Amino acid sequence: MSRARVRWNGQAVNRAARAGELRGLRIGAEHLLQVSRDRVPIEEATLERSGVAVVDEADVSAVVAFDTPYAIRQHEELEYRHDAGRTAKYLEGPLDEEGAVILDLIAAQVRRALRG
Structure with a gap:
């Protein structure tokens, strides 16, 4: 009998x-x-440049935000017309669509850390 x-x-x-x-x-x-x-939505790219991603290590949470006075209005107003490929719900849509990818990215880093 072997022992380990x-x-x-x-x-x-x-x-x-x-x-x-x-x-x-x-x-x-x-x-x-x-x-x-x-x-x-892009006019002068101010809204695009205002985007940030911040991680709170103590709370293990992340925030992605756009910080201009009109960011919320641009996000929520479905009647605004935008250039091709640009749209309202510019944060909500990608979160819904990319949620599984984001979870896979997190899981891959945990697996990598545990192998090391």
Whole structure:
């Protein structure tokens, strides 16, 4: 009969998983920001340039936002006409469409961190 010893270092595993989770969250937020920037209504590109992706490490959450006085109105007003490829719901649409991709990006970083 063979014997095997397993040594479990749970704290190291948890630290690695957390680091991978945060890295994946940052990559996922940046991905969403880029896809949204490709759709944001553009006149002078001020709205597009105002986009940011921020990760709160303590809360393990991310925010993607556009920060101009008219960002919300441009996002919500479905009757506005935009250039080809540009649209209202420029953040909501990509989040719905890219949600699975973002989750895959996070999962890949967690797996990578746990292998290392």
